[in-house]
Structures are given as C-alpha cells and as structure tokens.
Amino acid sequence: MHRPVSVLAEAKEPNPEFTRKVVEAGGKTVNLCFQCGTCTGSCPSGRQTAFRVRKLVRRAQLGFEEDVLPSDDLWLCTTCFTCYERCPRGVEIVDVIMALRNMAVRKGYMAEPHRKVAELISKTGHMVSLRDEDKALRARLGLQGVPPTVFSDPKALEQVKRIGAACGFDKLTAGGK
Amino acid sequence: MAKFGFFLGCIMPLRYPGIESSTRAVFDALGVELVDMQGASCCPAPGVTRSFDQTYWLSVAARNLVIAEKMGVDIVTICNGCFDTLFEAAHKLNHDAELRKKINKILKEAGVDEYQGTVNVRHFVELLYKDVGVEAIRAKARQGKGMKAAVHYGCHFLKPSNIKKIDDAERPHIFDDIVEAAGMTSLPFKDKGSCCGAGGGVRARTPDVALKMTKENLTNMQAAGAEVIVDCCPFCHLQYDAGQAQLKEFGIPVLHLSQILGLAFGLEKEKLGLECHLTKVNI
Numbered sequence: 001m002h003r004p005v006s007v008l009a010e011a012k013e014p015n016p017e018f019t020r021k022v023v024e025a026g027g028k029t030v031n032l033c034f035q036c037g038t039c040t041g042s043c044p045s046g047r048q049t050a051f052r053v054r055k056l057v058r059r060a061q062l063g064f065e066e067d068v069l070p071s072d073d074l075w076l077c078t079t080c081f082t083c084y085e086r087c088p089r090g091v092e093i094v095d096v097i098m099a100l101r102n103m104a105v106r107k108g109y110m111a112e113p114h115r116k117v118a119e120l121i122s123k124t125g126h127m128v129s130l131r132d133e134d135k136a137l138r139a140r141l142g143l144q145g146v147p148p149t150v151f152s153d154p155k156a157l158e159q160v161k162r163i164g165a166a167c168g169f170d171k172l173t174a175g176g177k
Numbered sequence: 178m179a180k181f182g183f184f185l186g187c188i189m190p191l192r193y194p195g196i197e198s199s200t201r202a203v204f205d206a207l208g209v210e211l212v213d214m215q216g217a218s219c220c221p222a223p224g225v226t227r228s229f230d231q232t233y234w235l236s237v238a239a240r241n242l243v244i245a246e247k248m249g250v251d252i253v254t255i256c257n258g259c260f261d262t263l264f265e266a267a268h269k270l271n272h273d274a275e276l277r278k279k280i281n282k283i284l285k286e287a288g289v290d291e292y293q294g295t296v297n298v299r300h301f302v303e304l305l306y307k308d309v310g311v312e313a314i315r316a317k318a319r320q321g322k323g324m325k326a327a328v329h330y331g332c333h334f335l336k337p338s339n340i341k342k343i344d345d346a347e348r349p350h351i352f353d354d355i356v357e358a359a360g361m362t363s364l365p366f367k368d369k370g371s372c373c374g375a376g377g378g379v380r381a382r383t384p385d386v387a388l389k390m391t392k393e394n395l396t397n398m399q400a401a402g403a404e405v406i407v408d409c410c411p412f413c414h415l416q417y418d419a420g421q422a423q424l425k426e427f428g429i430p431v432l433h434l435s436q437i438l439g440l441a442f443g444l445e446k447e448k449l450g451l452e453c454h455l456t457k458v459n460i
Contacts, residue, residue: 085336126218138194
C-alpha cells in the first residue's frame with residue numbers, strides 16, 4: 001500500500017494520548033524536538049536506507065500510533081547514540097525508540113529472527129548457543145569447556161526463567177506478526 | 178591491584194573464546210585479578226532485549242549485578258553491549274531507590290537476593306587506561322611494532338556520554354593510546370566513530386542493512402591503509418570478521434584489543450584463538 005511520504009501533509013488529528021504513553025514508557029524527552037534534522041543527518045543507518053529519525057520522532061510527537069508501531073523503520077536504528085549525542089534539544093532519541101519498540105512488541109509486532117533470539121535468552125539465559133565444537137575449542141584454549149555461567153548452573157538458570165515469567169517476557173516470545 | 182568480577186556474556190565465551198583466554202592472560206600479566214561470576218547469564222543484550230521489554234532487561238541485568246555484589250567486587254567486561262546494559266542498569270538502580278524497589282520485587286519473586294545498589298561496572302579499555310596506565314602497557318609490549326591499525330571504538334563503550342563520562346564521544350583517544358603503547362600506529366580514517374552496523378537488533382532482523390554499514394566502514398579503513406582492525410567488543414568483532422567473509426573482499430584481520438595485547442606481550446600465540454576467526458589472521 002502506498003503511504004504518503006510527509007506526515008505534515010496529512011490531514012490527521014494529533015493523538016496526545018499516544019504521545020503521553022510514549023513519555024510514560026521512557027521517551028520522556030520526545031516533546032522537546034524542534035525538527036532540525038541533526039539526527040537524520042548523523043544516522044549511519046539512514047545513510048543506507050530510507051529510515052529518517054526526524055520523521056519517526058515527529059510521528060511520535062503527533063501521536064500517529066499507526067504510522068509508528070507497525071513500521072519496519074522503527075527497527076533500523078542500531079542504537080549507536082550518535083543522534084542522541086548531537087541533539088541540540090537534548091532529546092534522548094534512543095530512549096524514545098526503545099519506548100516505541102517496547103510498545104510495538106506488546107502489540108505483537110516482533111520479527112521472527114527477534115522472537116527466536118528472545119526465546120533463546122528466555123529459555124537458556126544466553127543469546128548464543130553452546131555447541132560441542134565450542135566446548136572443544138574452549139578446552140583447547142585452556143578454558144573450562146562449559147563456561148561458569150547459567151550453562152553450568154541449573155539453579156541460576158531457573159532464576160532467569162522465573163524473572164521471564166514474572167515480567168511476562170516468556171509470553172512475548174510465544175508468537176508475533 | 179583490586180580484583181574484578183569478570184563478566185563473560187555470550188559472544189566471547191561461545192564464538193570467540195580466544196578473546197576470553199587472551200583477556201585472562203593479559204590481565205594476569207598486568208597483575209589484575211579476574212574472578213569468575215558463577216551463574217551469570219546474558220547481560221542481557223541491549224538491542225534484542227531492552228528493545229522488547231525494558232523491565233525484563235533491567236531485572237536480568239540486576240541479577241547479574243547481585244552476583245558481583247555478593248562477591249564484593251566491581252564488574253569488568255570486554256564487550257560494549259554487556260557494558261552498556263550493565264553500566265546503565267547499575268547507573269539507574271544505584272541512583273533511583275524507587276526503581277530499585279520495583280526491580281527487587283521481581284528478583285524476590287524469582288528467588289534472587291535483593292540488589293543493594295553498590296556495584297560499579299567497568300569497561301576493560303577504560304580500566305586499562307585509568308587503573309593500569311598506558312606506560313605500564315608500553316613497558317610490557319615487546320612485539321607488534323609498526324602495524325597500521327584501524328581502531329574501532331564501537332558505540333556503547335563511550336555513549337551515552339552524559340552518564341558514562343569516559344572520554345570525548347566524538348573525538349576519543351584512550352583506546353588509540355593503548356593500541357599505540359602496544360607498538361602499533363593508530364590510523365585516522367573517514368567516519369572513524371561510525372557504528373559497525375550490528376547493534377540494536379539490526380544484524381538479527383535486517384543483516385543486509387547491517388552489512389552495508391560494515392562495508393562502508395571497511396572501505397574507509399582500507400582507503401586509509403589499515404593492516405589490522407582493532408575492536409573492543411565481540412559483537413563488532415563478529416560483524417567485521419564474519420562480514421568480510423561474506424563480502425569476500427577486503428581481508429583485513431580483525432583482532433580484539435585483548436588479542437593485540439597478548440601478541441604484544443609475547444604470550445603463546447596458540448592461546449589467543451586466532452585460528453577460529455573467519456577472516457584469516459596472517460600476522
């Protein structure tokens with residue numbers, strides 16, 4: 001479906017309720033943005049893609065939930081903090097993006113590769129698997145074959161799983177859109 | 178010198194264990210004691226965990242902080258991602274009693290002891306620069322003279338600088354100073370502070386976009402005459418090492434600072450794990 005490029009040209013009503021939720025979820029400086037575009041000009045991801053940080057922040061300010069939460073652009077930020085460092089208004093842009101991503105995930109927008117990594121952390125306590133070849137290489141380097149982490153401590157792993165249950169994180173990995 | 182809880186994370190112990198053996202050997206040579214944090218987990222990774230659920234992210238991080246707190250040590254990490262998560266978690270929890278109360282409630286539910294808010298989290302480059310000192314490193318460096326290095330700071334070692342306060346985020350020098358003390362020349366190159374491309378869940382979700390960013394950095398490094406890429410983060414390390422294998426061009430060896438120091442200190446080459454790199458290390 002074709003979407004208009006500029007949100008400013010759209011005859012849509014702002015939704016302050018959504019913006020308030022973004023602030024509450026951790027994007028507390030979102031309203032300070034005055035749209036100078038330093039963020040977009042600094043963005044290494046935007047140099048390779050059509051992702052524009054300035055537009056994302058504007059949409060969040062106006063409360064255009066349906067433009068923001070399902071958007072693939074939301075996931076093109078590498079959280080490099082360059083825009084956050086350079087913003088002349090002190091907008092903590094990465095915190096705004098994190099808030100939006102958390103809200104998107106709660107709505108069920110989670111890409112399959114992300115769901116898989118989240119599931120790995122939730123179930124094993126690590127985001128990378130332990131294969132036989134890893135154990136062998138570790139031993140060859142004089143290291144303990146199984147690292148002294150949750151991998152060798154079932155009680156510790158149980159605690160991590162219980163944190164997942166307490167936060168509902170295990171349910172997030174159950175399925176996505 | 179004080180001892181530190183050595184936080185392992187995921188990518189180092191499981192994909193580049195040579196970084197772990199190098200770090201242990203280098204810190205031993207410098208007289209810094211590293212103790213294992215039994216039962217630690219993923220930090221958890223900022224890009225793919227904080228993006229999904231900040232309360233879970235903070236709670237799992239707090240559990241790792243509790244392990245160090247009970248051991249009575251501060252934490253050292255050799256990974257920018259682990260540093261970002263653990264530093265930021267400690268920063269939030271050590272200074273915000275209300276938030277600590279909320280997270281401690283979750284920890285209690287999971288059978289984890291309360292976090293008191295006393296742990297400091299250190300990045301190994303900052304620890305080497307401030308606590309060990311460049312001169313002590315220079316005094317031990319015997320090999321590795323003259324190679325031209327592209328030093329990659331990555332993003333989460335120095336940024337966000339308003340809370341990390343380690344070095345100038347736009348024009349840093351402390352990592353370069355250590356690499357030069359190890360007998361190398363740190364090259365200037367275009368967009369030196371740029372992201373490797375992997376962070377924020379981008380490598381997992383859109384690997385082609387991540388690789389485009391990596392390729393641009395590699396092009397700039399090569400144009401400057403880089404003979405080696407030196408990183409301070411296993412995730413950047415993976416992105417440059419595996420990225421070059423995928424691009425089938427460049428062929429610039431990628432070494433973590435711990436491996437560079439291991440070589441410079443004349444440690445056994447077999448213990449540095451260089452043979453498991455995907456981009457051949459011919460130095």
